[in-house]
Amino acid sequence: MAKILLWALLVLELWPLRSWSKLYKYNINGKTPKSRRWWEGxxxxxxxxxxxxxxxxxxHRDATICGASYYxxxxxxxxxxxxxxxxxxxxGASVEPTFTDDNVFGLIDTxxxxxxxxxxxxxxxxxxIxxxxxxxxxxxxFIKLCSTTITTGMRMTAYAWGFDSMSLGPQSSKAKNGSVPVExxxxxxxxxxxxxxRLSSTSFCVTHPKDRMKCRYDGGAPLTYGTELCGVVSHGPLCTDTRQPGIYTNINKMVDFIEDTEKRIALGWLRIPKKPRKPVQAPQSNECVSA
Structure with missing residues (x-):
């Protein structure tokens, strides 16, 4: 018995444990190439x-309002x-991480x-954003954009916090995920x-789990396939009725908009607009810019 215990302790000491301590050497700056910080799964x-x-x-008005993916x-x-x-x-809007308790956040310009x-x-x-x-x-x-054609039956990973399903339970600051098939x-x-x-040509659907407590569906929350972002929750039903499919925007069909906007910012063609003195009463403001 003593030999077995000694052997077990030795295995625990020498066995290569799964590492949860990945750290990058530097902070992200405006010139950091996306490929240096891509999520690897x-x-x-x-x-x-x-x-x-x-x-x-x-x-500040409504606590959590959207899920977001750092691109x-x-x-x-x-x-x-x-x-x-x-x-x-x-x-009063900011972005907050789900992966650290450190005081890490970002402020939104436009x-x-x-x-x-x-x-x-x-x-x-x-x-x-x-x-x-x-x-x-x-x-x-950062997360990569989808490079895989979305087809019926593919299993993807949905993420959510529960802020759009508070009737089912309290929202959490910690995200949950779950596997869902494309419908x-x-x-x-x-x-x-x-x-x-009405679904559009840029929409696709996934089947929710029958158990509403396992439903992962918040506005703007991501859907991944492998290590890539393939969808974001679009306007639609909540988890209160899981008989209705979840509707996502297909990232494959948004790549041109995303990359064109990124390019125009890099070239200085899209400048940060001035904020109106009374934002709520300024419908002509370019605080929200259509690209």
Whole structure:
């Protein structure tokens, strides 16, 4: 018995434990190449989290309002419908990480949306948050854009905090995730036929778990396939009725908008707009810029 115990202690001492201490050498700055900080998957995470790219958008009026994905030094990807009500009131908005308890956060300068986007519609439901400065931290990462064609039956990973499902339980500052399959688009359209929701050419659907407590679906929250961002939660139903599919914006169809906006910022063609004195009463303000 003593020999067995001694052997077990020796194994624990020498066995290569899974590392949860990945740290980057430097903070992100405005010139950090995305490829140097790409998320490499759950096995490379910096703790019991889902990666240094996963953020949430908070506002002084409504606490958490959107999920967000860190794409490049100054840009985060969210749902346009999610951020739209706050586009003229960004003074109290910030992005906060889910992967560290350190005082790491970012302030928002402006929001870019496609010119074709219309509030409460699903077409081109994407927005880019422009930060005042890159997010600091030795665990902060970027996520790659989707490079895989989305097809029926693919299993993807959904993330959420529960801020859009507070009727089912209290929201958490810590994200949860779950596996969901992509649903046939024709089946999804039939399920929404008697509602006001109309899928667009930039939408796709996933099947929610039957158990509402396992549903992961908050506005702007990401959907990943492997190590890539393939969808963000679009305007649609909540977890209170999981018979209805979850609707996501297809990142594959947003790549041109995202990369074009990034390029125009880098070239200085999109400058940070001046904030109006009374943002809420200034519908002509360019605080929310259509790219």
């Amino acid at each position: 759950p096995e490379s995470n910096t703790g019991s989290n889902y990666g240094g790219w996963l953020f949430r958008v908070s506002h 490049s030094a100054y840009l985060m990807i969210v749902s346009a419908n999610c951020i739209h009500p706050y586009r003229y009131d960004l003074e 929001v870019y949306t496609p010119s074709q986007f219309q509030q409460h519609k699903l077409y081109m439901d994407i927005a880019l 422009r930060l005042q400065s890159p997010i600091k931290g030795k665990t902060t990462e 046939d688009i024709a089946s999804c359209r039939r399920k929404y036929a008697k509602t006001d929701i």
